[in-house]
Amino acid sequence: MGVTIPCPACTVGSIVIEPRLLATGSRFACNRCGAALAIAPGSVDTLERGINAYEKIKTRAASLVEQD
Amino acid sequence: MPEAPAVPGPALASMAQQFAGLPMPALIGGPLMAACSANQQMALTQIDFLMKTCFVEGDDSTDKGKSYAPVMVNMTLSQGIIVPPAEGSTNPTVSHVDTTIQVPLLTILPLNSLAVDNVTINFDMEVKSSFTDDTSSSTSSSTKEDASFDAKAGWGMFSVEIKGSVSHDSSSASSDQQHYSKSNDAKYSVTVHAGQLPLPPGVTTIIQAMTSTMAPIQLPAGPAKDS
Numbered sequence: 001m002g003v004t005i006p007c008p009a010c011t012v013g014s015i016v017i018e019p020r021l022l023a024t025g026s027r028f029a030c031n032r033c034g035a036a037l038a039i040a041p042g043s044v045d046t047l048e049r050g051i052n053a054y055e056k057i058k059t060r061a062a063s064l065v066e067q068d
Numbered sequence: 069m070p071e072a073p074a075v076p077g078p079a080l081a082s083m084a085q086q087f088a089g090l091p092m093p094a095l096i097g098g099p100l101m102a103a104c105s106a107n108q109q110m111a112l113t114q115i116d117f118l119m120k121t122c123f124v125e126g127d128d129s130t131d132k133g134k135s136y137a138p139v140m141v142n143m144t145l146s147q148g149i150i151v152p153p154a155e156g157s158t159n160p161t162v163s164h165v166d167t168t169i170q171v172p173l174l175t176i177l178p179l180n181s182l183a184v185d186n187v188t189i190n191f192d193m194e195v196k197s198s199f200t201d202d203t204s205s206s207t208s209s210s211t212k213e214d215a216s217f218d219a220k221a222g223w224g225m226f227s228v229e230i231k232g233s234v235s236h237d238s239s240s241a242s243s244d245q246q247h248y249s250k251s252n253d254a255k256y257s258v259t260v261h262a263g264q265l266p267l268p269p270g271v272t273t274i275i276q277a278m279t280s281t282m283a284p285i286q287l288p289a290g291p292a293k294d295s
Binding site: 002003005006008009017019022027033034035036037038039040042043046047049050051053054056057058060061062064 | 106109110113114117120121122139141142143144145146147148168169171173175176177178179182262279
């Protein structure tokens with residue numbers, strides 16, 4: 001479930017982020033300038049809450065399809 | 069050409085009558101309504117996720133309306149910077165600078181619209197009705213007759229002996245078979261496929277606006293502050 005965002009450093013390249021890996025401390029680099037993004041330690045909880053909520057709606061959506 | 073004589077027997081099942089009683093609106097509309105209901109529930113779930121997870125209610129909410137602020141996460145951007153060579157040196161150096169930026173959580177999560185995008189309804193119905201009348205008869209007859217005569221006469225002791233035999237076999241068989249069969253066979257299948265739909269334009273615009281604010285801006289040069 002990768003997400004592509006524009007590079008904040010060069011604004012030309014893009015950075016593909018894997019949110020689950022990002023929450024574990026992984027760094028993701030720009031494909032143009034090499035600048036790397038990592039989650040700040042103080043925001044790990046916020047990111048994990050968001051990922052968990054996203055996983056819940058995915059499960060919920062899958063159950064709705066199965067009920068149909 | 070003379071018409072074939074009508075075969076007496078039970079009436080065959082009427083095809084029109086068989087199909088007229090089918091609840092076609094329910095057969096077709098039922099799965100479609102269920103798919104619409106599922107899509108509606110999924111959309112509400114995603115809206116709830118967006119508003120509760122990616123936004124927080126602002127303090128300036130009034131009775132006339134609520135304001136929401138995006139949930140931000142801090143990220144560290146590491147990039148190399150080429151430092152001009154110092155005096156007396158010709159080799160520039162590369163130093164790594166870490167910058168803390170705030171990124172909306174909305175731009176990091178892989179939002180998508182998951183919805184039922186294909187509903188296939190298959191309904192096959194087969195009505196069979198048949199009547200057969202088989203009549204067969206067979207008769208066989210056989211007759212076997214056998215006779216013998218023997219006479220014997222003698223003097224002194226008078227004796228007469230007569231022998232005779234007659235046999236007769238006869239057989240006949242007939243059969244009449246009537247067969248009437250009627251069967252209804254129906255198969256009803258609904259295939260539902262859910263896929264990812266493009267995000268609504270409004271949500272895409274919000275994400276693009278937030279993403280564009282991630283780029284650091286350069287402040288104009290000012291007088292250096294004494295630390």
